[in-house]
Amino acid sequence: MMKGCVYKGPLQSMQFLELDKYKKRVFQVLLALTIVSGTVFVFFNYQRGQSALALIEMAIVILSVGLMIRVNKIRNREKFLRIALVYLTFFLSVMMFAFSVEGVSITVFVWALGIPLISYLLLGVETGFIMTAIFYSLTASLFYRGFHAHVSMVDSIAYANFIACAFVFWGISHSYEHSNRFAKDRLNQLAVFDHLTGLYNRSMVTKLFTKAIESPNTHQQQISVISFDLDHFKNINDQYGHAIGDEVLQRFSQVLMEQIPAESSAFRMGGEEFVVILPTSNEAKANNLAEKIRKAIEQDLIISGLPKAFYVSVSVGVITDWVKSANLNSMLKAADQRLYQAKQQGRNVVVSHG
Ligand SMILES: Nc1nc2c(ncn2[C@@H]2O[C@H](COP(=O)(O)OP(=O)(O)OP(=O)(O)O)[C@@H](O)[C@H]2O)c(=O)[nH]1
Structure with a gap:
């Protein structure tokens, strides 16, 4: 049986992996949610005297509005991934800043559970993994810095549940994106090559x-x-x-x-x-x-x-x-x-x- 046929046509130079429409949709949803929830948090944080945080949140709301207008016009896959990477890094850094604010409620850390989901859905398996590893580590150190002195006050079962939940979210996001990529590659293959001969x-x-x-x-x-x-x-x-x-x-x-x-x-x-x-x-x-x-x-x-x-x-x-x-x-x-x-x-x- 013929195996591993080497394609001599101009395949390599063709862009088969068109921009995943679902990634664009995820980005639009993330931007919309950021605009709505960000605006609420700007008022809320301004009211309670957290003006630095309110200012940063306002910046991310304005950036999100700008991107919302532009995102539909992006056709190039690499360009989209670059913009999404920069945005997400900024977005998650703002989240880390919110975690580090003096007197922040312990419940704010629940937002960290969304890190793997948006990282994998927007950026794919490899970059999603790196983003999750970096921002989960930052979350853990900020949590430790802010709460380890009062850790006796924290219900240890709730604490363990939170950590387990974080890893479950990470694992599911990883395997979902992985199988999604496999299915997409297979579909591309079927659309392009004859299954019997590989031509x-x-x-x-x-x-x-x-x-x-x-x-x-x-x-x-x-x-x-x-x-x-x-x-x-x-x-x-x-x-x-x-x-x-x-x-x-x-x-x-x-x-x-x-x-x-x-x-x-x-x-x-x-x-x-x-x-x-x-x-x-x-x-x-x-x-x-x-x-x-x-x-x-x-x-x-x-x-x-x-x-x-x-x-x-x-x-x-x-x-x-x-x-x-x-x-x-x-x-x-x-x-x-x-x-x-x-x-x-x-x-x-x-x-x-x-
Ligand atoms: N094994 C196999 N046979 C196939 C496949 N696709 C088509 N065929 C067969 O190819 C044969 C084509 O036969 P014909 O069109 O009569 O042509 P031929 O016998 O090569 O005769 P000439 O072209 O006139 O020399 C048919 O028997 C089809 O069943 C396939 O994927 N695998």
């Missing part, structure tokens, strides 16, 4: 073709589309079963990945049909590549579990066009017509004219 799936053709022709300095160049269709594949399934048929598809995909150059991409279009997009190409280059792949497949294909090697061949259609006039649909259509001619000519051939 790009059909839905990626338009995206990667557009990316190839829109790359800088390609305007004066040519691009090729190569269509492949395994010959008499139905016979393989009928003769050896679908599992062996699947293995042939995987082995062919492996050959494709080994042969195509780094800047190109390979797709499984469905069944036993494959396409390669070859940027910065010309007719000779595309033809040579198609021939090389056809010959590589023509060799004995050794499949595990079978008593002897058997032959597999592929028919190929090639089309090359100038990038400035290239159109994906017409190129795919032309490559398929040539592929059809290859089948008509008896299979196991490359057709690049006609």
Whole structure:
């Protein structure tokens, strides 16, 4: 079985992880809650003579209003995470300041339970973990500094409950964000790659073709589309079963990945049909590549579990066009017509004219 296929297409440079909409929503909710509760606390703290705290709270309310107006326009994931990190650091520092104010009620520490929740939901697993570790440690030291002298007054069971609760909140936030990321990665994978062969799936053709022709300095160049269709594949399934048929598809995909150059991409279009997009190409280059792949497949294909090697061949259609006039649909259509001619000519051939 083929494992760990190396993708040669321009995957690395593509931003698949679009800005998580839910993180944006969490941020908006946090901002809204900060504006409402912050305004209440500004009045409350001003009334009881805590003007320094009231002033800092007012600053965070104003900052939150500003961000609330801007946050919807942020499209870039990294930028969003940077802003969220700076905001949350400021927000949690204000919380720490509130914990350290002289004469503060012990109940104010209950707000610390929200630290892992907002850190993980906004910033993800790694940064969420670091933020929680830092601000939980600060909370613990501020609690110790303010209350250790009166610790006999504190109900020790309530104290233990609070600590246990803090760790439960941390653990749940961590595992939730972790499984959420796993599910998101899996979804991205399913949306992009064919599950059997690991090649790009059909839905990626338009995206990667557009990316190839829109790359800088390609305007004066040519691009090729190569269509492949395994010959008499139905016979393989009928003769050896679908599992062996699947293995042939995987082995062919492996050959494709080994042969195509780094800047190109390979797709499984469905069944036993494959396409390669070859940027910065010309007719000779595309033809040579198609021939090389056809010959590589023509060799004995050794499949595990079978008593002897058997032959597999592929028919190929090639089309090359100038990038400035290239159109994906017409190129795919032309490559398929040539592929059809290859089948008509008896299979196991490359057709690049006609
Ligand atoms: N094992 C396996 N078979 C598949 C898969 N998808 C499609 N097929 C089979 O691929 C076969 C395609 O057969 P045909 O379209 O008749 O083509 P062919 O036998 O290759 O004949 P030519 O293309 O004319 O050479 C069918 O038997 C499908 O069931 C798959 O994922 N796994």
